[in-house]
Amino acid sequence: MSKDEIFKENMTTIADFTFGEKVASVFDDMLERSVPFYREIQRMIGEMAADFAVEGTTIYDLGCSTGTTLLNLSQNIPSKVKFVGVDYSQDMLVRCKQKLSAHHFSREHELICADLNQGVNIENASVVVMILTLQFIRPLNRDKLIGSILKGLNENGCLILVEKVLGEDYVFNRLFIKYYYDFKKRNGYSELEIAQKREALENVLIPYKLLENRELLLKEGFRYCDVFFKWYNFCGMIAIK
Secondary structure, three states, X not given: OOOOOOOOOOOOOOOOOOOOHXXXXXXXXXHHHHOOOHHHHHHHHHHHHHHHOOOOOEEEEEOOOOOHHHHHHHHHOOOOOEEEEEEOOHHHHHHXXXXXXXXXXXXXXXXXXXXXXXXXXXXXXXXXXXXXXXXXXXXXXXXXXXXXXXXXXXXXXXXXXXXXXXXOOHHHHHHHHHHHHHHHHHOOOOHHHHHHHHHHHOOOOOOOEHHHHHHHHHHOOOOEEEEEEEEOOEEEEEEEO
16 A cells, blocks of 8 residues: 655645545555544445345445445445446546456446536445545535435435534534544644645535535435434434435
8 A cells, every 4th residue: 555645745836636646546545544433434334335235236336436445345245236436537446446356356346437526327226325525526516416316226225425524613613623633643644744735625625514414415305314423523424215
C-alpha cells in the first residue's frame, strides 16, 4: 500500500481535489488514515448487507473507488448475486480491476464508469452502498440520485450510506472538526498536509448535517432510516425501501 503524501510539500497553488491517478495510487492508505474506524465500518457494512442481500438480485457500490468495499461485500454475501461497482474516475476503476484480479475475484460483476451527478440506473437491487460518495455529489443533484436509487431498489432493499457530516450546531461543528484533525495528526499527517487538503476539498466535498441526510432519504420515499455509526463528524446510516 503506497503512502499518501500528496499534500506533504508546500504548494503555491492548490487545485480542487480530484480522483485522478495520483490520488488513486494512494487512496487505500488515505482512507485508512483519514476515516475513523474505517475497518469497523467496512465490517458493519458487510454484516448488514448480508442480511438484506437476496439471491438473484444485484448489489451496487456507488463510488466504488479501488474495490475494497466490493471485496468486503463479496466475502460477506454467500448467495448468488451480481456485484456492480460504479465510479466516475477511470483511474480508480483501473485500480479496482487490478485489486479484484489480485484477489482472484470470480463472482459475477460489472464495473461502470459514470458520473453520479447525472443519476444512476439501478435495476433489481437488494443492497446499494455509498461510502463517502454522496458528499461529492453537487447538492442540486442529490435528490435525483437518491430518487433513482430508490426506484431501482426492490421492496425491503436497503441503502447503506456513510458520510462526513456537519454538526447540528456551529459550536459542536468546530469542536468535531478539531477532534478530526487531531485524529489525522495521530495518523501521521502534518498540519501543512491537513490545511492543504482542506483547501483542495473546500469546493468539492460539501457535507450535509446528519438530520439533512435523514430528511433527504425519507423525503425521497424510504420507509425507515436509522444511524448505525457516529463518530464526531462522520456517520453511517441505513435506509429501507
